Amino acid sequence: MEISPLAPAQFPDLPKISGVSFAVASAGVKYAGRKDVMLALLAPGTSVAGVFTRSATRSAPVLDCQAKLGGDPRGPAAILVNSGNSNAFTGARGTGSVEALTQSVAAQTGVAVERVFTASTGVIGEPLPHDKIAAQVATLHANQSDTGISDAAKAIMTTDTFPKGSCATVDVHGQPVKIAGIAKGSGMIAPDMATMLVYIFTDAEIRQAELQELVSGLNAKTFNCITVDSDTSTSDSLMVCATGASRVDVSGNEAFASALHALMRDLAHQVVRDGEGATKFVTVSVVGAKDNADAHKVALSIANSPLVKTAIAGEDANWGRVVMAVGKSGAAADRDRLSIRFGDITVAENGWRAPNYSEDAASAYMKNAELEIGVDLAIGGGQSTVWTCDLTHGYISINADYRS
């Protein structure tokens, strides 16, 4: 698979986060000869917050993580992730696999089973060969390294064409606090309260309940604002782990919240940049809606419209399809107040094509790899920004024959 043309120039140099270490291994879950399992170990007292898919058919690991969040944080914690198989829709056997794996990690590492979190990503409905993974746990424990995060980013990839990472160092009360995160995701991307697999680590000190509130709020503005194909995964998991090793209390600190926000947005953008078959990164900005919820409806309606996305793939300034997507969204709209712009070019206003509209200028703009579609509904103060990609032959090729 070729690397997405929208990929960042390189994987960032992620800092060590005191209190967390990583290792990867080749368990042969689906493919032989690639690293497909990662184990992260977290220092005692680490606050672990998480947001997960709201799918009614969510996977066994997701259900297990949800049950464990918010438990006693005093002991150490662990996160075990495999790619190649999602252990979703695998019935009682799926639950059994999670139990086998969490107990294996607990036995090898001494972490209480209630603090062992897992995730699985890949094909749905196949039995997870958990014995193969369990057989690697001792090695994963022995090979822990505080510089292993970039290998972990690669081990959790599925159809991703590049590993995704982001980091920040933020000054809190004159002291440095570090954050580093990794993500995977490329298709089946339309987060609903969470998304894909995302793991973020920080040495900040913060209580679990407060971290959870912060993460849930930021998630609504980042991972819940991206879409590749409107399909929501059964495995979506975001976890943020604060080890406290810096001894810097970030409770209520705006600089920390802002840095975490930027990092989450960066990782979310990277998922869109790796959207299956994507050749364009598109920002959809909606303002002037009745309220923020209506603005989000309109933005998602545009970002998920196959006709808008194929027009973008064809570099066609087909703003009529944006009108269509506004119209079908269900949000309050007044056709004659609506205005639409592509980048800085106003293409439609007052219920029609802008008077100075130039097809040549709009077509030239569409050749950019990074595009913005702006919509002003001009009826209220609601706004929302959503990020998406185009819909190309590449998406069809990747997904028409995924399993074989």
Added chain:
Amino acid sequence: MEISPLAPAQFPDLPKISGVSFAVASAGVKYAGRKDVMLALLAPGTSVAGVFTRSATRSAPVLDCQAKLGGDPRGPAAILVNSGNSNAFTGARGTGSVEALTQSVAAQTGVAVERVFTASTGVIGEPLPHDKIAAQVATLHANQSDTGISDAAKAIMTTDTFPKGSCATVDVHGQPVKIAGIAKGSGMIAPDMATMLVYIFTDAEIRQAELQELVSGLNAKTFNCITVDSDTSTSDSLMVCATGASRVDVSGNEAFASALHALMRDLAHQVVRDGEGATKFVTVSVVGAKDNADAHKVALSIANSPLVKTAIAGEDANWGRVVMAVGKSGAAADRDRLSIRFGDITVAENGWRAPNYSEDAASAYMKNAELEIGVDLAIGGGQSTVWTCDLTHGYISINADYRS
């Protein structure tokens, strides 16, 4: 454009409907040398019922038709339709075009302007060259023929690869009542209270209010149950015209309602069969939902999922994506009670792959051009059936460069 592989073998031999006549002409709205306008004239007293898009950005002709429905039915009526330009999002100029055309028809035919209905289908946001159409109205009036319906079916086509027609003769109180209908539609198909352009004519006698109620109810089970790409047109219009010429009162007659239902379903299926790029006709049947609304949500979630639709295109029995689509639908579902079948092959039940599941048998089934995906949620009595097609390279090719 090649004819869809799912097209019916031939256009049906539609019967003459007493009280309605047709003519077509070449106005050169977008392309030169093809028939692109049709005018239907309806006898005095014809009941005209209609259902239209609920889009907030609906077209000027749709707004005009909605304002006119339910008016005094005593005089004659007319329907003027052009292809090549939808007169949607054309501001005050669009309304002016509708006025110019309805007045032109009224002047030439003697039909009161309040009984002249129009529709336009094609590109959004371009000014409608209504003078070109108005210039053809005298010819359209002079050339009226009671056998012109098949030409009308062709004149209203846009990206359609075949004209769509259906007919029925039904026995009411020992007397024959005839129904004939035509439709166009291929992309931007996700009806919301109505769909595409559909014109149905019958010589039945029935009051407008009663016809409207019947048509609205049947629409919910036919055109509102199809989707090609989840995008809803700004021009969707369905009109049913009962001339009364047979002198057979069909009020409350179940045979008539049933025949009209079958005809509307047939036309709706033909639209899906002409779905842009379609190679498979797919019936999605959901039973056992909490209620019918939930069943419809699940059925549409499956039918609109790009990942389900690309799997079907790839003849991949990827039922895990059906599980995903059920999960994201927002409807009540219990992962462990859910069962899924492809045709007669149960692929998943009790929260996992069916014990006797055979990948070979499922893969062989997926090679059929007509497929059924059945879902039983097993938690209630709600049910819904939706029809869709696959998502192929053909859809991308057609839509990535539609305007050029």
